Amino acid sequence: MSQHDLLTLDAVHVSYGPVHAVRDVSMAVAPGEVVTIIGANGAGKSTLLNAIAGLRPLASGRILLGGRDLGPVPAHRRVGLGLALSPEGRRVFPDQSVRDNLVLGAYSKREGSRQVEARLAHLFELFPRLKERRQQAAGTLSGGEQQMLAIARALMSEPSLLLLDEPSLGLAPMVVQDIFRIIRTLRDLGLTIVLVEQMASEALAAADRAYVLETGRITITGRGRDLLSDPRIRAAYLGVH
Numbered sequence: 759m760s761q762h763d764l765l766t767l768d769a770v771h772v773s774y775g776p777v778h779a780v781r782d783v784s785m786a787v788a789p790g791e792v793v794t795i796i797g798a799n800g801a802g803k804s805t806l807l808n809a810i811a812g813l814r815p816l817a818s819g820r821i822l823l824g825g826r827d828l829g830p831v832p833a834h835r836r837v838g839l840g841l842a843l844s845p846e847g848r849r850v851f852p853d854q855s856v857r858d859n860l861v862l863g864a865y866s867k868r869e870g871s872r873q874v875e876a877r878l879a880h881l882f883e884l885f886p887r888l889k890e891r892r893q894q895a896a897g898t899l900s901g902g903e904q905q906m907l908a909i910a911r912a913l914m915s916e917p918s919l920l921l922l923d924e925p926s927l928g929l930a931p932m933v934v935q936d937i938f939r940i941i942r943t944l945r946d947l948g949l950t951i952v953l954v955e956q957m958a959s960e961a962l963a964a965a966d967r968a969y970v971l972e973t974g975r976i977t978i979t980g981r982g983r984d985l986l987s988d989p990r991i992r993a994a995y996l997g998v999h
């Protein structure tokens with residue numbers, strides 16, 4: 759942990775009543791890093807991301823963004839501080855057009871429409887498929903396109919830190935590759951990303967560093983590429999025995 763970290767978690771606990779979903783998690787993310795959190799179903803990955811986004815209260819511990827304690831900052835104001843979440847299950851508005859879904863992503867900053875138009879134009883360059891379908895209802899998009907939309911919507915607030923919760927969930931292998939290509943492009947553009955994934959091999963390959971979460975605790979941490987060849991990871995998460 760250093761004073762230059764963009765995101766710092768210090769002994770974070772999150773509970774649902776008696777269920778201790780996240781226990782004593784400390785981690786740090788430097789500007790420009792892609793950090794992945796991998797773990798099995800129910801390990802606490804979404805709970806941790808939602809706590810960072812301000813959607814779940816902490817039972818104890820602290821979360822800092824650029825050195826600032828986020829404790830008193832509600833979720834919608836965290837967006838203004840540069841945090842954006844692309845949630846598990848995508849959560850696009852099915853009856854709204856692609857374009858309207860994107861514009862909704864920008865609203866939290868209440869900016870003038872010229873800035874919103876400029877961001878739309880930029881995102882349509884990154885996601886040409888969304889540009890082609892901008893007038894189409896989001897619910898008629900394929901799963902992969904909806905995932906692209908969920909990521910693009912999060913990017914509309916011009917975050918410094920993007921939180922991605924299982925972007926590959928339920929997608930065909932070729933589409934998963936498209937999603938990871940986008941993640942690499944965003945990394946190359948200098949965005950800092952925390953990526954939660956069950957697709958451990960792809961996530962570790964795309965990430966600078968990784969944390970393994972097991973029943974709410976971090977059990978292993980290291981460089982993404984190093985963990986790809988770690989026997990513990992290979993046996994438990996990559997299906998190699």
Ligand SMILES: Nc1ncnc2c1ncn2[C@@H]1O[C@H](COP(=O)(O)OP(=O)(O)OP(=O)(O)O)[C@@H](O)[C@H]1O
Binds near residue numbers: 777802805956
């Ligand atoms: N709203 C809730 N109320 C009570 N318990 C919950 C709630 N949401 C999650 N949990 C519990 O907290 C633990 C962590 O769940 P979480 O959704 O964070 O895991 P996850 O790692 O994201 O799993 P998945 O890979 O299935 O998305 C699980 O034991 C889960 O049953």
Ligand SMILES: [Mg+2]
Binds near residue numbers: 804805924
């Ligand atoms: Mg989850």
